[in-house]
Amino acid sequence: MQTPHPLDAEGADPFAIAAIAAEQLADATGVDRHDIALTLGSGWAKAADLIGETVATVPAAEIHGFSAPALTGHVGTLRSIRLPDGRHALVIGARTHFYEGHGVRRVVHSVRTAAAAGARTMVLTNGAGGIKEHWTPGTPVLISDHINLTAASPLEGATFIDLTDLYSSRLRDVARSVSPELDEGVYVQFRGPHYETPAEVQMAKAIGGHIVGMSTALEAIAARQAGMEVLGFSLITNLAAGISPEPLSHAEVLEAGREAEPVISDLLARVVAALP
Ligand code: 8IG
Numbered sequence: 001m002q003t004p005h006p007l008d009a010e011g012a013d014p015f016a017i018a019a020i021a022a023e024q025l026a027d028a029t030g031v032d033r034h035d036i037a038l039t040l041g042s043g044w045a046k047a048a049d050l051i052g053e054t055v056a057t058v059p060a061a062e063i064h065g066f067s068a069p070a071l072t073g074h075v076g077t078l079r080s081i082r083l084p085d086g087r088h089a090l091v092i093g094a095r096t097h098f099y100e101g102h103g104v105r106r107v108v109h110s111v112r113t114a115a116a117a118g119a120r121t122m123v124l125t126n127g128a129g130g131i132k133e134h135w136t137p138g139t140p141v142l143i144s145d146h147i148n149l150t151a152a153s154p155l156e157g158a159t160f161i162d163l164t165d166l167y168s169s170r171l172r173d174v175a176r177s178v179s180p181e182l183d184e185g186v187y188v189q190f191r192g193p194h195y196e197t198p199a200e201v202q203m204a205k206a207i208g209g210h211i212v213g214m215s216t217a218l219e220a221i222a223a224r225q226a227g228m229e230v231l232g233f234s235l236i237t238n239l240a241a242g243i244s245p246e247p248l249s250h251a252e253v254l255e256a257g258r259e260a261e262p263v264i265s266d267l268l269a270r271v272v273a274a275l276p
Contacts, residue, residue, distance in 0.1 A: 037114030043257030143232030185210025198242025
């Protein structure tokens, strides 16, 4: 019989598992404490090279509770970076998506590990579809709030967590001090992995959404539960289904990400340098 994944084991405590992961990370990187954590989604990976000096790169699969990456093009590493001012950032290039079907605990394990490693700030980035027509592919936008349409939560049991100002207005102000032209919008998380129908995009718009994606809302909730301050960015890689007459193509999404990468990575690096 195969041993279950640690997070799926009978009686498993996700926070204890994250604490073990954080210890292993400290051993593997030689960095006792990380101040800031970043999850770099499609289009954002190059930022890791710009925010500081890489101290160590660890394959995520070597750390307790992490799994090998499901998608080629997703990095599968945890990287410790020393910022110019001496703070340390943990760059998570190993996202587990809810649509992989392994449950929410695994989706948010990297966020909980970052919190256990000491991070007080969680920067979440993603590639996503845009509902506002003037957001051409390659536009980075701040996430101002979210609508979670996954029907799931990382919180277990009667855990009531306030999500007011989840995407910290203080940190959004910091981002706009770096790049005043940054627009913002409400992120709507669908389960995926299919993209939305045009009718679903119209629903997202009608309920107050501006961005559609498959990753960030669940992670942001876990970050808030762990007491972190959250900053969220979406790279609009495509107009959401039906907003443009063109059908969506994964290849075009990847291409838009590649083209925007140098610009948005530079933006993110400057925002990280300005974080309190
Ligand atoms: I990149 O249009 C990317 N990710 N749900 N919809 C959803 N996720 C996305 C999209 C999109 N584009």
